[in-house]
Amino acid sequence: MKLFRLRIIRTLLFVFALTMGAAFEARGQGAKLQLDKLQRLADKAAETVDVSLDNQTLQVASKFLKSEKPDEAAIKQLIAGLKGVYVKVFEFDRAGEYASADVEAIRVQLRTPGWSRIVGVHSKRDGDNVEVFTWLEGGNIAGLAILCADPTELVVVNIVGAIDLEKLSQLEGKFGIPKLNLEKGRQHE
Amino acid sequence: MNELKRRIVQAAVLVLSVSLAFSMAPASDREFNQIAQHLETQFRYRTTGGPLLPLASFLAGFTRPAGLRRFKLAVFEDPVSPGWREEGHLGEVVRDALGPGWHPLVRQQSRRTGDQTLIFARPAGDGQEVMIVEVHPTDAIVLQVSLDPQQFARYLMRPDEMGRAVTKDLE
Numbered sequence: 001m002k003l004f005r006l007r008i009i010r011t012l013l014f015v016f017a018l019t020m021g022a023a024f025e026a027r028g029q030g031a032k033l034q035l036d037k038l039q040r041l042a043d044k045a046a047e048t049v050d051v052s053l054d055n056q057t058l059q060v061a062s063k064f065l066k067s068e069k070p071d072e073a074a075i076k077q078l079i080a081g082l083k084g085v086y087v088k089v090f091e092f093d094r095a096g097e098y099a100s101a102d103v104e105a106i107r108v109q110l111r112t113p114g115w116s117r118i119v120g121v122h123s124k125r126d127g128d129n130v131e132v133f134t135w136l137e138g139g140n141i142a143g144l145a146i147l148c149a150d151p152t153e154l155v156v157v158n159i160v161g162a163i164d165l166e167k168l169s170q171l172e173g174k175f176g177i178p179k180l181n182l183e184k185g186r187q188h189e
Numbered sequence: 190m191n192e193l194k195r196r197i198v199q200a201a202v203l204v205l206s207v208s209l210a211f212s213m214a215p216a217s218d219r220e221f222n223q224i225a226q227h228l229e230t231q232f233r234y235r236t237t238g239g240p241l242l243p244l245a246s247f248l249a250g251f252t253r254p255a256g257l258r259r260f261k262l263a264v265f266e267d268p269v270s271p272g273w274r275e276e277g278h279l280g281e282v283v284r285d286a287l288g289p290g291w292h293p294l295v296r297q298q299s300r301r302t303g304d305q306t307l308i309f310a311r312p313a314g315d316g317q318e319v320m321i322v323e324v325h326p327t328d329a330i331v332l333q334v335s336l337d338p339q340q341f342a343r344y345l346m347r348p349d350e351m352g353r354a355v356t357k358d359l360e
Contacts (some may be wrong), residue, residue, distance in 0.1 A: 042298060045298075045300070046299070046300050046301050047297075047298070047299050047300070047301065048296070048297065048298040048299075049295075049296075049297050049349055050293075050295065050296040050297070051294065051295050051348050051349060052292070052293050052294060052295075053294065053345070053348065054292060056292075056312070057292070057294070057310065057345065060317065060338050060341060060342055060345070061341075061342040061345045061346070062342075063338070063342075064338040064339045064341070064342040065339075065342045065343070065346075066339070072342075072343075072346075075346060093301075173347075174346050174347065175345070175346065175347075175348060176295065176347075176348050176349050
């Protein structure tokens with residue numbers, strides 16, 4: 001009986017250590033999400049878009065967009081504090097071609113300390129599910145994640161760096177970020 | 190006998206020179222050629238270029254749209270097998286061909302149309318070098334282009350349309 005208890009305790013300790021390890025790993029990576037596991041959905045998706053803009057690339061954009069041109073100036077200002085923009089879009093021909101388990105790898109990271117869900121919209125009629133998460137550092141927003149899970153489409157947007165939520169909608173349609181009607185969503189809040 | 194020796198030495202020098210010339214080809218040429226050679230196996234290309242490279246155009250220095258410093262372009266047409274579709278293999282080929290300095294910007298794939306676009310970039314001087322590989326069911330292009338930073342920044346605002354925008358600017 002003692003041996004049995006000892007084994008249970010050992011197993012529990014092992015599971016605890018693994019969970020803590022995963023949590024620390026997620027915490028250590030900051031606002032940048034590990035999106036690689038979604039890549040297997042590309043085999044099932046009818047349309048796939050994968051955009052990766054790292055810090056260096058964004059700095060070039062921020063430095064060389066022209067302040068004199070209004071459209072470029074607004075974006076230049078908005079991306080000045082960004083360190084990365086990562087977008088994955090998967091479009092499927094039929095509903096049910098991806099499972100919630102496929103998105104779980106992302107949700108696990110968004111459940112770690114540091115991430116807070118600020119918007120969650122779920123439509124039973126359409127099956128649409130939009131969630132916006134922020135990553136806080138020193139009380140300031142230092143990252144953002146948008147998860148849109150429709151029955152036939154999955155969109156994950158991960159923005160790393162200081163971002164002004166008021167101007168977030170300006171990024172829609174830019175840097176590979178699809179139009180998500182965030183401004184409309186804000187008006188409905 | 191002396192004549193034979195002389196000819197052997199000449200032949201050896203020639204072989205050595207040719208080998209050196211190939212080994213000293215810039216890394217960027219090798220990367221471009223490697224990708225082009227992969228597509229060459231899938232298409233009966235039409236080209237006005239020489240037999241060594243499947244280059245339909247090698248126009249560097251001739252045409253230079255604003256912001257585009259130099260470029261290499263290979264166009265492939267007429268797939269060897271009808272209904273040919275490039276699947277995930279292309280991504281591996283391109284990644285293997287490109288050196289460590291390149292980072293992926295865009296990957297688009299449509300199973301509906303069979304189109305696939307891969308875009309990689311790396312810093313080059315004060316600008317950026319971009320490798321664009323576009324594959325469609327009936328044709329394909331490999332385009333390596335050096336961009337000034339302003340032009341790169343402009344294209345970057347719509348990275349998913351970069352391939353189309355650059356090729357359109359080259360027309």
